[in-house]
Amino acid sequence: MQKYFRCILLLILFSACKGGKELSKISQKQIVMLRPNPLEMHGGQVRGQLQIKLPAEMQKKMLSYEAQVIFNAQNFTGEILQVSLEKNILQKDTSFAFWYSPQIEYGEILLKAKIRQKKGKTYETPYFTIGRGIITTASLFQHSPEPPLHFYPFETENLLQQGISIFFDANSSHLSEIEKRKLQSVQEPVRVIGFFSPEGKENQNFKLAQKRAEAVKAFLSARKVPVYIQLLSFEEWKKCLQSLLDENLQKQIEPLASIQPIVEVLEKNENQSIYAPMRVVKIVPEKEEKIAPNDTLSWLNKWQNQAEQSPNALVHHQIGTWYAQMFFKNKSQEYFQKAGNHLQTAINLGAKGETYYNYALLLRKQNKIQKSDSLLKIASQKNFTDTTLVQWLNEWQGLQKVKEAISVKDSRYQEALRFFQKSGKNPQSIFNQGLIYLLTYQYDKASQLFEQIQDFSLALYARAIVGMRKGNEQECLEWLAKSFQKDKKLKNKAQKDMEFWQVRENAIMK
Missing domain, CATH: 2.60.40.10 (Immunoglobulins)
Structure with missing residues (x-):
């Protein structure tokens, strides 16, 4: 059994x-x-x-x-x-x-x-x-360094840089609808200076000039724009006179040796239209030359005082940006909160793109990347005065498209290329354009771009990839050797890179 x-x-x-x-x-x-x-x-x-x-x-x-x-x-x-x-x-x-x-x-x-x-x-x-x-060649896309926090200068590239002229009728301080429309573009803190034409008594003219300045201030203050009235003496008025005369008026009274003859000619001239350029309030940027650029506390105090008088988007942008700069230095959560609150208030009041960028940069320092990216996405649709930020945001948008691409045939690579082409001539931007051409098999275009930035070690590395993909092992190894000379760390990367599988045993890779 x-x-x-x-x-x-x-x-x-x-x-x-x-x-x-x-x-x-x-x-x-x-x-x-x-x-x-x-x-x-x-x-x-x-x-x-x-x-x-x-x-x-x-x-x-x-x-x-x-x-x-x-x-x-x-x-x-x-x-x-x-x-x-x-x-x-x-x-x-x-x-x-x-x-x-x-x-x-x-x-x-x-x-x-x-x-x-x-x-x-x-x-x-x-x-x-x-x-x-x-x-993993698609992981080689490069980020340019983030631009620093943006502070608005007082002399910005707009009408305020040359000054805006608001004209009045003779013996009047009434602000017409036409002149009010000119004031719609004023958002930054300004000084207003009232002027007058020489007819009439001097003391009455000075009072009229002040009334004109106050009419402009009342209109701008209602729109939350900080305004400071500057009164001129008669001597100061004479010194400013020539800058108020337009080119045609100057031709009528040339040649002129000094300011005093101009006044005499105007007083004797029977053509009253010649006085029109003088019945004006000039609007010029408020200067801040007395505070040293790195005097953070003085700047902060100045802007906080302005916020009490006329809070607007620009004022809160500046305060928030100063607090952000202080947070970057000592990582105080109090400064982070204050910076965020002021920048958010500026956004609520209709801030420009620079405010969104500063807030996004602040959040990035706290690793709040998702919210930061949301702000950058909005910022890319806003108006900017800083072209450096515009270029950086174009690069950022290109990198977002690259992250969304799922294959070499994905149209988002072409969208990214258009953004990179608008992001300046820095090495990162040129490299990113070349990398898209490499990934999409346009090797000649890729090589032409990489050739422009041969001091950029990754461009040499990428040219080695082009050589390998085209079946030219000798060309590949030559570019690899050059890239290793620029950056020794690239050798370790190449040893693990599947692009170079066939030449892994070559002496250059050892």
């Missing part, structure tokens, strides 16, 4: 081994195709397709087929996907996507299958390689 049971056990084991060997041979005939191969990262993700074809013999043996696909690197192992095929289904195409860190470029794509047989037994294949590594 004991011999009988021993024979049955041996027969079972023999059958199991025979079944396992059979399935092992059959499973070796399965076809697994990974596309693209090697896989390529775009926008922080890796996307691809897996096709599995099982041999016809498998249909007779299996009840189900399950495959597990993993990415296996030196210090990382992660599952990519699982694929299941039920009985009578011998082929399956599956798309997949997973987030990926470019720090682990070197590794293998492995597949292991589990086959459940009709007799209830299960056979597992060992892991076998279906792809090597992941190309």
Whole structure:
């Protein structure tokens, strides 16, 4: 009896081994195709397709087929996907996507299958390689350094830089509708200076000039614009006279030796229209030359005083920006809160793009990237006076498009290219344009751009990629050697980079 049971056990084991060997041979005939191969990262993700074809013999043996696909690197192992095929289904195409860190470029794509047989037994294949590594060239896009916080200068590039002239009728301080429309553009703190024409008594003229200045101040103050009235003496008025005369008036009374003859000519001239340019209030920027540029507390105190008198978007922008600068220096949460409150108030009052940028930069220092990006997105739609910020925001928008691209055919790469082309001539911008051409197989255009920035080590590295992709190993190695001379850290990167798999054993890479 004991011999009988021993024979049955041996027969079972023999059958199991025979079944396992059979399935092992059959499973070796399965076809697994990974596309693209090697896989390529775009926008922080890796996307691809897996096709599995099982041999016809498998249909007779299996009840189900399950495959597990993993990415296996030196210090990382992660599952990519699982694929299941039920009985009578011998082929399956599956798309997949997973987030990926470019720090682990070197590794293998492995597949292991589990086959459940009709007799209830299960056979597992060992892991076998279906792809090597992941190309991460799309992770090379470069950020330019963030521009510093933007403080509005008092002499901005607008009408205030030359001064705005608000004209009045003779012997009148009434502000007409035409002149009110001129004042709509005034937002920065200003000085207003009332002038008068020489007819009439001097003391009455000075009173009239003050009334005109006060009429302008009342209109601007109602719009929350800080206004300071500057009164002139008669001597100061004479000195300013010539700047108030337009070109045609000057031609009528030339040649003139001094200010006093001008007054005499005007007093004797019967053509009253010649007085019109003098019945004016001049609006000029409020100067801040008395405070040293780095005297943070004095500037802050000055703007806080102005906020009490005439709070507007500009005043809150400046206060918030000074607090932000103080926060950058000592990381005080009190300064962070005050900076954020004032910048948000400025935004609520209709601030320009610079305020959104400053607030976004403040939030970035606290690693609040999502909210910062939201503000930068709004800022990119606003008006700016600082062209450096406009260029940086174009680059930022290009990088956002790059992050969204999912393949080399994605139209967002072309959108990004247009933004990079508007972001100035700095090395990062030129490199980013070249990298888009490289990723989209336009190698000649890429090389032309990289050639412009040969002092930029990554441009040399990228030219090595172009050489490798074009099948020119010698050119690739020459550019790699030059890039290593510029930046020794690039050698370690190249050793793990799937772009250079075929030349990894070359002496240059050692």
